[in-house]
Amino acid sequence: MFSTYIFFIFAVNLPSSTNIILIFKFLKMKKISTYIIVFSGFVFSLFFISCEKDDPDAVFIATQADLDAAVNTFELNVTGKPYGDATISHNGSSLPADSTFRDIYTNLANKADAVEKGTIITKHTFGMDSSGVRTNLNVTFAMIKREAGYFADGGDWEYVMMPFDAGVNYTTFPNGVLPDTSSAMRGKLANCAACHAAAGTDYIFIK
Numbered sequence: 001m002f003s004t005y006i007f008f009i010f011a012v013n014l015p016s017s018t019n020i021i022l023i024f025k026f027l028k029m030k031k032i033s034t035y036i037i038v039f040s041g042f043v044f045s046l047f048f049i050s051c052e053k054d055d056p057d058a059v060f061i062a063t064q065a066d067l068d069a070a071v072n073t074f075e076l077n078v079t080g081k082p083y084g085d086a087t088i089s090h091n092g093s094s095l096p097a098d099s100t101f102r103d104i105y106t107n108l109a110n111k112a113d114a115v116e117k118g119t120i121i122t123k124h125t126f127g128m129d130s131s132g133v134r135t136n137l138n139v140t141f142a143m144i145k146r147e148a149g150y151f152a153d154g155g156d157w158e159y160v161m162m163p164f165d166a167g168v169n170y171t172t173f174p175n176g177v178l179p180d181t182s183s184a185m186r187g188k189l190a191n192c193a194a195c196h197a198a199a200g201t202d203y204i205f206i207k
C-alpha cells in the first residue's frame, strides 16, 4: 500500500502525458482504499506545488530566457535628468546623463503592475553625437527582483552590467547575454544600489 502511495505521488509530479497514463492505470484498480489514497495523494501534491510557488523566500535565479522576455517598453529615449542624475561611471569611462539616451524595458505586463520576485527591468544606454543625435548602444543594465532578504541595501534587486559586445546577436538576445552569477558584472553591486536607494521603496526611478 505504501509503495502504491509513493508511486502515485511520483506520477502526479511527472509531465502530463505520462502522468495521465499512470493515473488511468490506477483507476482500473477496484479497491475503494486505492481511490482514497489516490485522492489524498492528489490533494497533497497540489498543496506542495502551491507552497513552492508562493514562497517569497525561495531563491530565484534568472535565466537567459527570463532576461530575453523583458521586452515590454517602459520608456524610450530618456535623456538628461528627468528622474534624477543617471550619470554612471562604467568600464573606466563616464556616461553622463545629458549625453546619453536610455531605453527602458520590463517583463511586467503593465507599467503600473506591482514589482515582485522575478520582475526584470533593463536599461539600454546609447551614446549621443555632438549634434544631439543618438548613436550606438554602449551598455545594457538590468535589475532582477530577487527573493526577500537577498540584498537588503539594494531593495533585494540583483544588479547587472552588460557592456556592448559586437559578438552578441541582439535580435536573439535583445537585452544582451546574462553574465554568470559568479561574475563581477552581476549581483549585489553596491554602486548601483547606493544611487537607486534614492528612488524610494522599490528602488526604481521611473516607476
Ligand code: HEC
Pocket (backbone or CB within 6 Å): 078, 080, 081, 082, 083, 084, 085, 086, 087, 088, 102, 104, 121, 122, 123, 141, 142, 143, 159, 160, 161, 189, 191, 192, 193, 195, 196, 199, 203, 204, 205, 206, 207
Ligand atoms: C548616480 C545614480 C545611478 C547609478 C550609480 C545607477 N543608476 Fe540606474 N538609474 C538612475 C536613474 C536616475 C534612472 C532613471 C532613468 C534614467 O534617467 O536613465 C535609472 C534607471 C535604471 C534602470 C531602469 C529602472 C529604474 O530604476 O528606473 C535600471 C535597470 C538601472 N538604472 C540599472 C542600474 C544598474 C545595474 C546600475 C549599476 C551598474 C545603476 N543603474 C546605477 C540612476 C543611477
